[in-house]
Amino acid sequence: MKITAVIMAGGKGERFWPQSRANRPKQFLSLTNDGETMIQKTVARLTDIVDINDVFVVTNENYIGLVKEQLTDLPDGNIIAEPKARNTAPCIALAAQIIKKKYGDAVMMVLPSDHLIKFTEMYVDTLRKAIEAAEKDKNLVTIGITPSYPETGYGYIQFSDMDESMPGAYKVARFVEKPNIELAKEYVNSGTYLWNSGMFVWKASSIIANIEQFLPDVAEGSAKIGETYGTDAFDSTLKSVFPELTAESIDFGVMEKAKDIYTIPGNFGWDDVGSWLAVERVNGADEYGNVEKGDIVSINTKNSTLIGGKRLVAAVGLEDIVVVDTDDALLICAKDSTQDIKKIIESLKNCNRNELV
Amino acid sequence: MKITAVIMAGGKGERFWPQSRANRPKQFLSLTNDGETMIQKTVARLTDIVDINDVFVVTNENYIGLVKEQLTDLPDGNIIAEPKARNTAPCIALAAQIIKKKYGDAVMMVLPSDHLIKFTEMYVDTLRKAIEAAEKDKNLVTIGITPSYPETGYGYIQFSDMDESMPGAYKVARFVEKPNIELAKEYVNSGTYLWNSGMFVWKASSIIANIEQFLPDVAEGSAKIGETYGTDAFDSTLKSVFPELTAESIDFGVMEKAKDIYTIPGNFGWDDVGSWLAVERVNGADEYGNVEKGDIVSINTKNSTLIGGKRLVAAVGLEDIVVVDTDDALLICAKDSTQDIKKIIESLKNCNRNELV
Numbered sequence: 001m002k003i004t005a006v007i008m009a010g011g012k013g014e015r016f017w018p019q020s021r022a023n024r025p026k027q028f029l030s031l032t033n034d035g036e037t038m039i040q041k042t043v044a045r046l047t048d049i050v051d052i053n054d055v056f057v058v059t060n061e062n063y064i065g066l067v068k069e070q071l072t073d074l075p076d077g078n079i080i081a082e083p084k085a086r087n088t089a090p091c092i093a094l095a096a097q098i099i100k101k102k103y104g105d106a107v108m109m110v111l112p113s114d115h116l117i118k119f120t121e122m123y124v125d126t127l128r129k130a131i132e133a134a135e136k137d138k139n140l141v142t143i144g145i146t147p148s149y150p151e152t153g154y155g156y157i158q159f160s161d162m163d164e165s166m167p168g169a170y171k172v173a174r175f176v177e178k179p180n181i182e183l184a185k186e187y188v189n190s191g192t193y194l195w196n197s198g199m200f201v202w203k204a205s206s207i208i209a210n211i212e213q214f215l216p217d218v219a220e221g222s223a224k225i226g227e228t229y230g231t232d233a234f235d236s237t238l239k240s241v242f243p244e245l246t247a248e249s250i251d252f253g254v255m256e257k258a259k260d261i262y263t264i265p266g267n268f269g270w271d272d273v274g275s276w277l278a279v280e281r282v283n284g285a286d287e288y289g290n291v292e293k294g295d296i297v298s299i300n301t302k303n304s305t306l307i308g309g310k311r312l313v314a315a316v317g318l319e320d321i322v323v324v325d326t327d328d329a330l331l332i333c334a335k336d337s338t339q340d341i342k343k344i345i346e347s348l349k350n351c352n353r354n355e356l357v
Numbered sequence: 358m359k360i361t362a363v364i365m366a367g368g369k370g371e372r373f374w375p376q377s378r379a380n381r382p383k384q385f386l387s388l389t390n391d392g393e394t395m396i397q398k399t400v401a402r403l404t405d406i407v408d409i410n411d412v413f414v415v416t417n418e419n420y421i422g423l424v425k426e427q428l429t430d431l432p433d434g435n436i437i438a439e440p441k442a443r444n445t446a447p448c449i450a451l452a453a454q455i456i457k458k459k460y461g462d463a464v465m466m467v468l469p470s471d472h473l474i475k476f477t478e479m480y481v482d483t484l485r486k487a488i489e490a491a492e493k494d495k496n497l498v499t500i501g502i503t504p505s506y507p508e509t510g511y512g513y514i515q516f517s518d519m520d521e522s523m524p525g526a527y528k529v530a531r532f533v534e535k536p537n538i539e540l541a542k543e544y545v546n547s548g549t550y551l552w553n554s555g556m557f558v559w560k561a562s563s564i565i566a567n568i569e570q571f572l573p574d575v576a577e578g579s580a581k582i583g584e585t586y587g588t589d590a591f592d593s594t595l596k597s598v599f600p601e602l603t604a605e606s607i608d609f610g611v612m613e614k615a616k617d618i619y620t621i622p623g624n625f626g627w628d629d630v631g632s633w634l635a636v637e638r639v640n641g642a643d644e645y646g647n648v649e650k651g652d653i654v655s656i657n658t659k660n661s662t663l664i665g666g667k668r669l670v671a672a673v674g675l676e677d678i679v680v681v682d683t684d685d686a687l688l689i690c691a692k693d694s695t696q697d698i699k700k701i702i703e704s705l706k707n708c709n710r711n712e713l714v
Binding site (some may be wrong): 017018297299300311312313314315316317318319321323325326327328329330331332333334336337338340341343344347348353356 | 374375654656657668669670671672673674675676678680682683684685686687688689690691693694695697698700701704705710713
């Protein structure tokens with residue numbers, strides 16, 4: 001069966017302010033030392049499984065220019081631009097309808113555009129197993145990540161038995177929301193929970209059937225738009241119908257309710273790069289625990305992440321501090337306060353300083 | 358007797374990097390909110406005691422342009438430019454010889470250019486008492502500061518009896534170098550020690566006599582230069598003779614050895630503005646203990662000094678941090694590490710990055 005990829009690239013990525021901005025969110029930034037952006041890496045690591053002509057990028061219409069600029073081989077018709085953010089269920093439904101219209105049916109790998117993966121070969125192997133499982137019946141397959149510590153920032157997937165007919169695929173018992181630290185420890189110690197990575201593999205027909213069952217208005221609206229794909233009516237139908245669809249996540253709207261859900265446990269150096277703290281995990285720290293990018297001079301400084309811009313950054317006596325310098329805004333943040341960066345953005349919005357947001 | 362002022366403005370002021378640079382040290386910066394530079398304030402607060410035509414500024418020859426730019430009323434002939442830094446004794450000796458040549462004799466107030474004083478009237482009163490004491494005999498008068506806490510960064514002056522004939526003047530028992538914390542506490546508790554402010558008042562003839570006694574080569578060389586003051590030979594004599602004078606401080610070279618030393622205790626809100634920490638003392642902190650100058654947004658930040666440049670500075674979760682932003686260099690420094698800022702400058706010099714020093 002035809003294999004396609006649907007790259008989810010509509011996120012705002014505020015946690016990487018001041019590098020990320022409303023007009024250039026995290027997926028369009030390079031947070032590694034190689035200059036490749038997150039979305040470029042996401043597409044590049046799929047080369048062995050899927051042809052670029054079968055890759056679809058779902059994004060906000062404001063980011064069409066960035067997608068074209070960064071993914072120069074991607075056909076323009078493969079960019080699906082949401083006129084309004086409606087969470088993940090409507091955009092996955094629409095992508096499924098477009099794939100149905102174009103190919104009849106096909107396997108869809110639904111993948112975030114802003115995660116990093118260290119071991120590409122192991123990742124590709126995991127996806128291949130997921131594809132195999134997804135091709136059977138109406139299975140919905142999710143990639144679970146073997147947890148390495150009790151993270152409270154992720155949802156978890158409880159799995160039960162392996163299915164003999166599908167190597168590597170385990171039946172999903174339930175999805176659970178972000179736990180508190182006690183529960184997270186319990187989950188990790190039990191050996192029956194995985195992190196929910198937000199990566200899914202299924203046939204277009206399988207997810208459409210499930211959306212019809214659990215989110216009928218989303219199914220109906222997305223079908224109406226999908227029917228016009230490839231015609232002159234597509235843009236106008238998208239603009240009139242999509243914004244009215246129920247805003248719902250695919251996890252809550254479908255996965256937590258559906259049957260025939262399987263998970264493939266993956267262990268391929270996954271990182272969702274959820275905050276500036278991830279830069280240390282991804283790039284590795286020096287002997288003092290520091291990450292230094294750009295023009296940095298540091299004295300008696302440890303466990304700090306220092307990301308320079310066009311000017312010298314001099315750090316003296318710092319510990320557990322994140323510094324990010326850009327042309328028009330500078331962030332200095334305690335490591336245990338990165339979740340408060342959004343308050344800076346709120347404060348700037350309240351002052352109508354939208355050029356900095 | 359004629360009253361003159363000699364403003365000492367040759368210092369490098371490295372502790373205020375990155376605002377201070379080799380080509381614009383602390384005395385030429387504004388560290389308050391009013392835009393007036395330190396040297397401008399120093400001269401302005403003397404208006405009631407001394408005519409601008411009787412103010413002399415001793416500085417490094419690299420700073421002549423800054424002095425002219427910032428002190429527009431000062432006659433060009435009153436700028437004494439050292440061709441080479443030789444510490445304070447040679448430059449005071451030279452100023453004394455120039456004053457002797459110009460006025461025969463006069464009272465000299467020798468004053469640093471980079472201190473702040475909160476209560477100008479009390480300061481002027483103290484200087485008037487010092488002038489009165491200095492006009493008698495060959496007295497050398499130093500202004501002592503009533504200590505408010507056991508500072509280990511200053512030298513101290515031990516005084517003994519008040520002199521009945523000179524109101525407010527106490528005989529100096531001895532000068533002591535920067536003490537450790539135990540000694541500093543002892544000094545402050547004893548009630549007989551003052552901080553050495555580096556402000557001196559004496560007649561030109563008195564200090565010349567003392568320099569002749571304790572630093573004869575400095576006396577001889579400075580006299581040779583002074584004789585040519587106002588003639589075409591001055592510049593060349595200064596350039597050939599001054600660099601050869603013994604580099605010595607007036608404290609160690611003269612004050613610690615001389616007789617007839619008096620101190621006038623002053624209590625006029627003096628601050629030597631010795632590091633970025635002084636900005637908080639001078640400007641006052643807000644209810645969170647922060648000083649914020651420029652375009653700052655802070656969240657959960659306390660006891661920090663944030664000095665912005667042309668861009669937004671966003672501070673999140675910081676405590677006891679100093680941030681100073683300039684066009685080409687940014688400093689982020691723990692408050693207890695401000696003495697290490699000079700290591701940044703050393704490091705930059707070692708890398709031949711002199712444009713940032």
